[in-house]
Amino acid sequence: MLRGLIKGDNAFVPTAALRVAVRSGVDVAALLVTEQGRVRGDADIVFHGAPAHVSGAVRLSPSADGDAGGTVWLDADLPGVEEQIARVLVVASTEEGALRDARGLSVEVLGPDGATVVAYEVTDAGPETAMVVAELYRRSGGWKFRAVGQGYVDGLTGLAVDHGVDPDGEPQEVAEQPAPQAPPAAPAPLRRPTRDELLDMTEEQIRALTEAHAQARAQAPLPAAPAPEPRPDPSAWTCGPVFKPRTASGRDNDVITENGLPPGPVMIELTVTGPGYTGLWPLDDSNTKRSSIVSSTETDFRGRVVTSVPEHGRLRLRLEADGPWKLRILPLAEALRLSESRLESRGPDVLLHTGGTADAVFRYKGSSNFIVYLYRLAGHTDPTRLPKSGGSAVNEIGARKETLPLPEGPVLVCLTSADGPWDVRLKDVGLHSGGQEAENAAKLPAPRGARAWLRRVRG
Structure with missing residues (x-):
C-alpha cells in the first residue's frame, strides 16, 4: 500500500x-x-x-x-x-x-x-x-x-x-x-x-x-x-464480452498489443498528459491502420471509445501521442449509465440508456466537432459485434445545446468526437414496454x- x-x-x-x-x-x-x-x-x-x-x-x-x-x-x-x-x-x-x-x-x-x-x-x-x-x-x-x-x-x-x-x-x-x-x-x-x-x-x-x-x-x-422491474439492466446485456480490464502505459508514440482477449466490441479508455496531437488506430493482421477511433488536439486528452477485438483475441493499437499516456481495455458493461441526474465529463465517451423512450439533453462546451452515434441493442443477439448505427445522430461544430430522442433501451450512446467538456441528463423518460429486455432482466437476481x-x- x-x-x-x-x-x-x-x-x-x-x-x-x-x-x-x-x-x-x-x-x-x-x-x-x-x-x-x-x-x-x-x-x-x-x-x-x-x-x-x-x-x-x-x-x-x-x-x-x-x-x-x-x-x-x-x-x-x-x-x-x-x-x-x-x-x-x-x-x-x-x-x-x-x-x-x-x-x-x-x-x-x-x-x-x-x-x-x-x-x-x-x-x-x-x-x-x-x-x-x-x-x-x-x-x-x-x-x-x-x-x-x-x-x-x-x-x-x-x-x-x-x-x-x-x-x-x-x-x-x-x-x-x-x-x-x-x-x-x-x-x-x-x-x-x-x-x-x-x-x-x-x-x-x-x-x-x-x-x-x-x-x-x-x-x-x-x-x-418482489417482481423484477420490466426493463433491462446493464448486466443483462447480450452484447460484448465480459473480462477483467487490461491496463497499459507508456510515453509518446507506441504500438499496444494485448493477447488473449475475448472477441467482440470493447471500450478503450485513453488518457494522455500534455499538449499535442493524440491519435489512435486499430491495426489489422497486415499491420495496416484501420479507421481512427481517436483524433484530437486537446491538451491533456481523456476519452473512451469503442473498437472490436478480432476472432483470434489479439488486439493491436497504434498510438500517436506527445507525452505520458495510460490505456485501459474495458468491457462494454463499464459504460456510464444515463439517468435523470446530470452526468458531467469531457472528451469522447460511451454511455448506456436502459429505460423507456427518453430525451437526452446534451450541453457541449467545446469548439470542435460534436458527434454522437446510437447503437440499439434491443433484440441484438450477436455478442461479437455491434449492430449498425444507422449514421450519426448528432454531427455539429462548436458549443451548443442538443436534445436527442432515444428509443427504448438498451441503447449504447457513443460520443465519438467531443474535444471539450459536456454534460447530459435524461428527461421525459417513459416506462419500458418489456419484451425481450424484460425477459433478460427476469434472469437476474431479483432486487x-x-x-x-x-x-x-x-x-
Whole structure:
C-alpha cells in the first residue's frame, strides 16, 4: 500500500471511476447516504443480493479466482453518483465470529490507472460483528476518503438502524413488561444499549447480546421476493464480452498489443498528459491502420471509445501521442449509465440508456466537432459485434445545446468526437414496454430489500 492512513484520517481522491478493494474475507456492502447520513430506501444498499446501485455508479464484485486473501471489489464511479448522495459508506461484517478475528482487514482505493491512491488497515477491531470501515464523501467540489473504523457490537442491525435502514419489522426479543395494550404475541423491539453501557459491559455480556440479535434474525422468515422491474439492466446485456480490464502505459508514440482477449466490441479508455496531437488506430493482421477511433488536439486528452477485438483475441493499437499516456481495455458493461441526474465529463465517451423512450439533453462546451452515434441493442443477439448505427445522430461544430430522442433501451450512446467538456441528463423518460429486455432482466437476481441484506441473502 503506497499511502496508509490511520483511523480518523482523510485525503482527497480523484473524482473519477475508482476501484475499492476490501480484504480479509469479510462480507462487504455499500450504503449510499444523504447529507443527513441516512439512506433514501432499500435501493441505496449495495450488497451481494443486489450488487449494483440503480444509478450504476456503485457496483460490487466478488473475490477474483485464486485470491486467497478474500478480496471483494467495489467499483465507485464518483462522477456518476447522484447529487442527493453525500457519502458512500464501505461496510464490512462477519456472519460468524468477530471482526477482530478477520486478520488483515483493510481498504485500498485504486485510481483509473490501477495505481493505489490511498489505503487504510484496521488494527483495533474488537468484538464487533459489523463496521463502517471507510467512506467516500463530497468536499469542496471534489471527493475525499476517510478511514472510519466505527464498529457495531450489535451487528448489521445496529449499523443499519443508525443509517436509516428500515429492518421491515423483523421480529425481535419480547420485552419483559410489554405494554398492556399490545397483543400478547407481538414482539417488542430489543433495546440497543448506549455507548456508555457498552463500555461497561463484560465480554460475556457483549457475546450474549450479539447471540440474542443473531437468534432473532435467524428466526425471522424471509420476505417474498418482489417482481423484477420490466426493463433491462446493464448486466443483462447480450452484447460484448465480459473480462477483467487490461491496463497499459507508456510515453509518446507506441504500438499496444494485448493477447488473449475475448472477441467482440470493447471500450478503450485513453488518457494522455500534455499538449499535442493524440491519435489512435486499430491495426489489422497486415499491420495496416484501420479507421481512427481517436483524433484530437486537446491538451491533456481523456476519452473512451469503442473498437472490436478480432476472432483470434489479439488486439493491436497504434498510438500517436506527445507525452505520458495510460490505456485501459474495458468491457462494454463499464459504460456510464444515463439517468435523470446530470452526468458531467469531457472528451469522447460511451454511455448506456436502459429505460423507456427518453430525451437526452446534451450541453457541449467545446469548439470542435460534436458527434454522437446510437447503437440499439434491443433484440441484438450477436455478442461479437455491434449492430449498425444507422449514421450519426448528432454531427455539429462548436458549443451548443442538443436534445436527442432515444428509443427504448438498451441503447449504447457513443460520443465519438467531443474535444471539450459536456454534460447530459435524461428527461421525459417513459416506462419500458418489456419484451425481450424484460425477459433478460427476469434472469437476474431479483432486487432485495433491507431484510435480505440483514439476512445475508445472496443473488
